[in-house]
Amino acid sequence: MDIRNRVIAILAEQALLDPSDVHEDMTLKDLGIDSLGVVESIFAIEEAFDISVPFNANEPLKSDFDISSVGAIVAAVERLVAERAA
Template identity: 55%
Template sequence: MTVAERVIALIAARALADPAAITPGMTVESLGLDSLGLVEAVFTIEEAFDITVPFTPNEDGPGGFDVSTVGAIIRGVEGLIAAKAA
């Protein structure tokens, strides 16, 4: 399973959605995740990949982790995994 597939599966589980229906361009809001659901998804992603996501839900941008779309989350996770491996 690729990083993208795992991230989509984890987000789908939190959103109670079919992973096959989730595309990178979708927003978490379009999946029905509120801010609490997003935080829970981020925690799940951190645990699954053994990474720390620099994400503060009440602040825009200072952590440098974009949660605007599923694709942005995937790219962020891939970047954190690469940085951890370096």
């Protein structure tokens, strides 16, 4: 499974949705994921990809991890995975 599909599967599981209902232009709010769900999703992403996500739940807007949309999260995870592999 590629990074995009794994991230979408993690977010879909958190939102109790089918992955086919999750689209890259959706926000976490669109998915019904609250702040606790965001933290749980970040932990699941870190575990799934063996990466450390630079996200501060207390100051999410100051984090170096864009959670503005599903597509932004996918892009950020792809970047972190690439950096880890380099």
